[in-house]
Amino acid sequence: xxxxxxxxxxxxxxxxxxxxxxxxxxxxxxxxxxxxxxxxxxxxxxxxxxxxxxxxxxxxxxxxxxxxxxxxxxxxxxxxxxxxxxxxxxxxxxxxxxxxxxxxxxxxxxxxxxxxxxxxxxxxxxxxxxxxxxxxxxxxxxxxxxxxxxxxxxxxxxxxxxxxxxxxxxxxxxxxxxxxxxxxxxxxxxxxxxxxxxxxxxxxxxxxxxxxxxxxxxxxxxxxxxxxxxxxxxxxxxxxxxxxxxxxxxxxxxxx
Ligand code: NAD
Numbered sequence: 358x359x360x361x362x363x364x365x366x367x368x369x370x371x372x373x374x375x376x377x378x379x380x381x382x383x384x385x386x387x388x389x390x391x392x393x394x395x396x397x398x399x400x401x402x403x404x405x406x407x408x409x410x411x412x413x414x415x416x417x418x419x420x421x422x423x424x425x426x427x428x429x430x431x432x433x434x435x436x437x438x439x440x441x442x443x444x445x446x447x448x449x450x451x452x453x454x455x456x457x458x459x460x461x462x463x464x465x466x467x468x469x470x471x472x473x474x475x476x477x478x479x480x481x482x483x484x485x486x487x488x489x490x491x492x493x494x495x496x497x498x499x500x501x502x503x504x505x506x507x508x509x510x511x512x513x514x515x516x517x518x519x520x521x522x523x524x525x526x527x528x529x530x531x532x533x534x535x536x537x538x539x540x541x542x543x544x545x546x547x548x549x550x551x552x553x554x555x556x557x558x559x560x561x562x563x564x565x566x567x568x569x570x571x572x573x574x575x576x577x578x579x580x581x582x583x584x585x586x587x588x589x590x591x592x593x594x595x596x597x598x599x600x601x602x603x604x605x606x607x608x609x610x611x612x613x
Pocket of ligand 1: 370466544
């Protein structure tokens with residue numbers, strides 16, 4: 358059972374990370390929440406989750422664009438049986454207009470942070486004799502869309518690194534997998550709607566159905582609760598032989 362295990366979930370004061378943290382807390386896991394801010398409401402969110410589920414929840418601020426800060430997050434957590442690399446940002450622009458600082462930030466936050474946290478977490482998992490690495494990649498870790506060069510590159514990179522971590526831990530009771538969501542309604546997706554409306558000169562409803570959900574055959578957004586359930590499954594004993602692979606939660610996107 359996963360009850361009592363400690364999970365570090367990066368980028369978890371919002372969206373998918375928070376959904377996963379909620380599912381973990383509900384299963385009796387101790388959870389470390391994270392984002393780059395250090396506000397009263399971040400710590401209050403941890404207290405609220407702890408109270409609601411009668412488990413230990415802490416918030417540790419760390420800006421994951423900084424590799425050393427990413428490493429510090431995991432060492433400060435003290436133990437890390439489950440590592441969820443979820444923090445991510447997006448920027449949408451044609452490659453010849455793509456700002457270099459956005460490219461660098463996306464590669465650092467969406468990809469390199471997972472390298473740094475995994476490097477610190479694996480020795481802790483080995484010492485504990487059990488571990489799960491869960492990387493939140495994307496359908497864009499398996500396929501591409503125009504105007505998302507940095508994001509698609511970072512997510513493909515995360516899928517590749519996941520396979521390497523799985524091979525390096527193959528004979529140990531540790532697994533590494535990537536979850537590849539299609540569109541999930543979160544603040545990150547919400548913030549893409551105005552750009553998409555401008556780029557394609559569409560109203561909101563048309564932009565959502567014909568652009569965002571164009572490649573999601575179900576024509577429905579996945580939910581953060583469904584992502585939490587998928588992550589929890591990967592922590593279960595039933596998933597002990599699932600390693601080095603991807604699980605799509607994308608309403609059929611990658612079947613197209
Ligand atoms: P979100 O914006 O709600 O959450 C992103 C989280 O990352 C937030 O907690 C944010 O504070 C944190 N974060 C951002 N920059 C950070 C930094 N420098 N240091 C630490 N934390 C930082 O977005 P979301 O949709 O929940 O996205 C979560 C993950 O899921 C991302 O990796 C995203 O690429 C991936 N994803 C999302 C969707 C979707 O449709 N929403 C689809 C596929 C993949």
